[in-house]
Amino acid sequence: MAYPEFNMEHQWLPFTPNRSFAQNPRVFVAADGAHFTTHDGRQVLDGISSLWCVSAGHNRKPINEAITRQLATLDYATAFQVSNDQAFKAAEMIAALAPGDLNKVLFCNSGSEAADTSLKVALAYHRARGEGHRHVFIGREKGYHGVNFGGMSVGGLPANRKVYGTQMLPHVDHMRFIHDPVNHAYIQGSEPVWAEDPLLELEQRILPLHDASNVAAIIVEPVAGSAGWYIPPQGYLKRLREICDKHGILLIFDEVITGFGRLGTAFGADYFGVVPDMINFAKGVTNGVIPMGGVICSDRIYQAMMQAHSSSPEHAIELFHGYTYSGHPVACAAAIATLQLYQQEGLFERAARMGPLLGDAVHSRLRGLPHVVGIRSLGLAAAVELAPGPVAGRRAYEVFMRCFQNGLLVRPAGDNIVLCPPFIIEPAQIERMVDLLADAIAQPA
Numbered sequence: 001m002a003y004p005e006f007n008m009e010h011q012w013l014p015f016t017p018n019r020s021f022a023q024n025p026r027v028f029v030a031a032d033g034a035h036f037t038t039h040d041g042r043q044v045l046d047g048i049s050s051l052w053c054v055s056a057g058h059n060r061k062p063i064n065e066a067i068t069r070q071l072a073t074l075d076y077a078t079a080f081q082v083s084n085d086q087a088f089k090a091a092e093m094i095a096a097l098a099p100g101d102l103n104k105v106l107f108c109n110s111g112s113e114a115a116d117t118s119l120k121v122a123l124a125y126h127r128a129r130g131e132g133h134r135h136v137f138i139g140r141e142k143g144y145h146g147v148n149f150g151g152m153s154v155g156g157l158p159a160n161r162k163v164y165g166t167q168m169l170p171h172v173d174h175m176r177f178i179h180d181p182v183n184h185a186y187i188q189g190s191e192p193v194w195a196e197d198p199l200l201e202l203e204q205r206i207l208p209l210h211d212a213s214n215v216a217a218i219i220v221e222p223v224a225g226s227a228g229w230y231i232p233p234q235g236y237l238k239r240l241r242e243i244c245d246k247h248g249i250l251l252i253f254d255e256v257i258t259g260f261g262r263l264g265t266a267f268g269a270d271y272f273g274v275v276p277d278m279i280n281f282a283k284g285v286t287n288g289v290i291p292m293g294g295v296i297c298s299d300r301i302y303q304a305m306m307q308a309h310s311s312s313p314e315h316a317i318e319l320f321h322g323y324t325y326s327g328h329p330v331a332c333a334a335a336i337a338t339l340q341l342y343q344q345e346g347l348f349e350r351a352a353r354m355g356p357l358l359g360d361a362v363h364s365r366l367r368g369l370p371h372v373v374g375i376r377s378l379g380l381a382a383a384v385e386l387a388p389g390p391v392a393g394r395r396a397y398e399v400f401m402r403c404f405q406n407g408l409l410v411r412p413a414g415d416n417i418v419l420c421p422p423f424i425i426e427p428a429q430i431e432r433m434v435d436l437l438a439d440a441i442a443q444p445a
């Protein structure tokens with residue numbers, strides 16, 4: 001294949017096998033609705049909302065126009081010591097969507113930055129209240145909180161940690177992975193009921209080991225997304241909230257994937273009926289069009305930080321943290337337009353309606369196909385788990401490649417294939433997506 005328009009020598013591709021990519025490039029040059037156009041003129045269905053981002057579909061006029069307008073009005077202004085009108089408006093809208101007393105938004109630019117921001121806020125909050133000894137963070141095996149040092153350390157995907165092991169944050173522990181492959185291999189639109197209590201380990205081993213009084217925060221994804229859409233046991237998150245309350249530990253929900261409608265509710269917190277102390281967000285907040293992330297903090301956290309400085313001099317900064325592009329006006333204009341679009345088109349409700357169609361399709365079409373050992377669906381997302389072959393992850397990668405050749409973008413995650421289409425997906429497109437995936441799984445390697 002010839003690529004006259006671009007030279008592929010200089011981009012080092014992230015989370016991608018660069019050597020084999022060069023042999024078989026997958027390059028998009030345009031997108032509209034639920035489809036991409038490739039450099040060689042093929043249409044590819046975006047079965048993963050471009051990695052959980054483009055929930056409203058590609059090339060949405062109201063978002064594009066808001067960005068263009070903003071560029072011509074206020075292109076950029078520093079975020080330190082001054083601010084911009086779009087940032088206040090976006091924060092107000094995000095706070096209005098968030099549950100409970102989660103009302104204060106700290107902006108950043110990605111989910112990874114959101115993870116580190118929330119961990120730093122946890123330390124600062126405890127210190128402000130005279131509990132600076134709280135320094136231990138607890139994450140979960142197979143959790144994903146991005147690639148920066150904080151998020152990587154509390155994260156639990158071995159491949160992401162292996163090479164960097166010696167320089168992880170100290171004083172981090174991990175709760176067990178919450179999946180029962182024997183009794184709950186197939187989950188359709190519900191939370192599995194566990195006979196044993198998966199949080200006993202937290203109460204009986206992890207907290208006593210570190211002493212609960214030293215623990216600053218527990219961070220979890222409501223549904224483990226990057227690992228392959230692993231759904232929490234019934235009551236798990238409620239019980240986690242109770243344990244945190246009992247010991248004065250902050251609970252952080254990383255909602256980079258579950259935020260903004262994926263489960264048919266604004267946040268996973270709403271779906272599971274649990275209000276954390278902080279919610280991390282990114283991706284869908286701007287429909288993925290402009291990078292943005294953030295942390296929604298409770299009033300309690302914000303007030304404690306302000307209170308600690310009640311007698312500080314006027315110029316004293318309460319939180320030494322922030323990014324050059326925190327609350328970038330163009331990103332905020334994109335967020336405002338995106339959140340309006342979600343509301344005007346009822347897209348969260350649409351995700352709630354399309355989810356069961358996706359669930360029915362994957363369970364009825366994929367169960368029993370070669371190597372399929374599990375299928376999990378909840379909200380508008382599903383994962384099909386393949387038996388690990390001789391080389392871990394190889395089978396899922398091969399299915400991903402076959403899907404791509406046949407016009408469907410899926411996400412290989414370990415031995416899983418994940419589907420999480422845009423909320424605008426049509427029932428016929430769901431059928432087509434699942435048919436293409438079924439063909440790719442059934443096809444001999």
Ligand SMILES: Cc1ncc(COP(=O)(O)O)c(C=O)c1O
Binds near residue numbers: 109111113226257283
């Ligand atoms: C739950 C979660 N947290 C954090 C991140 C990292 O986000 P980013 O890639 O924007 O840094 C992701 C990315 O997929 C994620 O799923």
